[in-house]
Amino acid sequence: LTERSAEGEYPSAAIVSVGDELLLGHTVNTNGSWLAGRLSGLGLHVVHQITTRDHPSEIRDGVSRALDLAENVFVTGGLGPTPDDLTRDAVAELLGLPLETDSHLLERIRDRSRSLAVAKPPPGVERMALVPSGATVIANPHGAAPGLLVETGSKLLALLPGIPREMRDVFAPGMEAFLLKRLSGRLQPVLHRMVHTAGIPESRLAERIEEALGSDRGPVSLAYLPHAGGVRVRLSVRAWDTKKDADAWLDRAEARLAAVLGPYRYEARSGHLAEAVGEALRASGRMLAVAESCTGGLISKLITDQAGSSAYFLGGVVAYANSVKVGVLGVPESVLDEKGAVSEEVALAMARGVSDRFGSGAGIGVTGVAGPTGGTEDKPAGTVWYAAVLDGVARARRARFPGDREAVRTRAGWAAMLLLLQMLEET
Ligand code: ATP
Ligand code: MG
Numbered sequence: 001l002t003e004r005s006a007e008g009e010y011p012s013a014a015i016v017s018v019g020d021e022l023l024l025g026h027t028v029n030t031n032g033s034w035l036a037g038r039l040s041g042l043g044l045h046v047v048h049q050i051t052t053r054d055h056p057s058e059i060r061d062g063v064s065r066a067l068d069l070a071e072n073v074f075v076t077g078g079l080g081p082t083p084d085d086l087t088r089d090a091v092a093e094l095l096g097l098p099l100e101t102d103s104h105l106l107e108r109i110r111d112r113s114r115s116l117a118v119a120k121p122p123p124g125v126e127r128m129a130l131v132p133s134g135a136t137v138i139a140n141p142h143g144a145a146p147g148l149l150v151e152t153g154s155k156l157l158a159l160l161p162g163i164p165r166e167m168r169d170v171f172a173p174g175m176e177a178f179l180l181k182r183l184s185g186r187l188q189p190v191l192h193r194m195v196h197t198a199g200i201p202e203s204r205l206a207e208r209i210e211e212a213l214g215s216d217r218g219p220v221s222l223a224y225l226p227h228a229g230g231v232r233v234r235l236s237v238r239a240w241d242t243k244k245d246a247d248a249w250l251d252r253a254e255a256r257l258a259a260v261l262g263p264y265r266y267e268a269r270s271g272h273l274a275e276a277v278g279e280a281l282r283a284s285g286r287m288l289a290v291a292e293s294c295t296g297g298l299i300s301k302l303i304t305d306q307a308g309s310s311a312y313f314l315g316g317v318v319a320y321a322n323s324v325k326v327g328v329l330g331v332p333e334s335v336l337d338e339k340g341a342v343s344e345e346v347a348l349a350m351a352r353g354v355s356d357r358f359g360s361g362a363g364i365g366v367t368g369v370a371g372p373t374g375g376t377e378d379k380p381a382g383t384v385w386y387a388a389v390l391d392g393v394a395r396a397r398r399a400r401f402p403g404d405r406e407a408v409r410t411r412a413g414w415a416a417m418l419l420l421l422q423m424l425e426e427t
Helices: 020-024 030-042 056-069 087-095 103-115 125-129 164-182 202-213 243-264 273-284 298-304 322-327 333-339 344-358 405-426
Strands: 012-018 045-052 072-076 099-101 130-132 136-138 147-152 155-160 191-198 220-226 230-237 288-292 313-318 362-368 383-390 393-400
Touching (some): 012 030, 012 056, 030 045, 045 056, 056 072, 056 155, 087 099, 103 125, 136 164, 191 243, 202 230, 202 243, 220 243, 243 405, 273 298, 273 405, 288 298, 298 313, 322 344, 344 362, 344 383, 344 393, 362 405, 383 405
Parallel strands (some): 012 072, 072 155
Antiparallel strands (some): 099 130, 136 147, 147 155, 191 230, 362 383, 383 393
């Protein structure tokens, strides 16, 4: 496979997100990330993102800069009826195009008002029928502000509404079909593989992976993407001659990772560990019951987030107080007194207790100090004992998880699910 210096050869794209709320930090720019993902997926190279305020000259400058930087420019926001929606006018002025009323759009706006039993469209609404002369209109199935496509010289300028649902449904399928046609033959999607890991810190993971891959990795590049429960590793090939070659490089890298990641790797389409646990339970024909103290029901929540989980999940007990650990789960009082609630013995007794009482082949028990208060010298905040049991055979682990209360609870839940998954995979 010969590497190419890709930029230049593939169609480039820039995204301009318009809105004061984005710069004030009130709204997360989900449109920018969604569009970037879709465009990259189609095979455009997204080279810049610009965010501007709702101000005519700033929108003009942002769009003008984006047109200098990329061949295809996508603008979201500011197409609505309110006085702070200025994108349409700013773009028309920048390109020197007059705004013309699109009679179909106007009719549609008036129809909508009639169907909403409004005598006359509110002021400003009819402005949404104005389009820069020569623009292609892409219908908006949810609102009045359409998508607009303007070809200017060799460049394409696309305007999309700001409301995320409207933006998405204007982009696909309408705008996407236009792009595929215009750029046909020049598009080459980036190829990705996602490898999911849990239970191993990012730095140790990277050490193992870099050693396993060495320098002989062809066109494959890596990204480490940590999240609350684990780390995803994305393998990508950006520029390729034949898909077969690119796939072969990716297969090779994936196999090398699998060889060194062992029990820390799991497979799940959704990326969620609970999906992998569910599939393994389903395959083993066992039902699961969980006993949770510091995770407060989080594991039950994560397991039941999966559609169809009733096939392998019986239920759980949130055993926060010692009296519940004793009375409901049968944890011996003497063990609690001697070892303390956060101990190997209690985690094991919780896992065994819940699977005995529920009559399940698989069980989980988790007990720990979620913090930030409640820690002691030998059991500081973040200390968690977790256990899993399969047909009466139990295993427990201790961990000291970093982070705030939410992070400790999430990590504890994931660690316990991973332990169970590993035991299921061994049988
Ligand atoms: P409308 O036709 O509804 O007026 P518009 O094109 O004028 O749409 P805006 O007024 O800019 O869009 O934004 C409408 C809503 O969409 C706002 O509540 C805003 O928070 C949200 N929104 C706008 N831009 C983005 C973005 N980049 N990411 C996420 N949400 C956004
Ligand atoms: Mg606005």
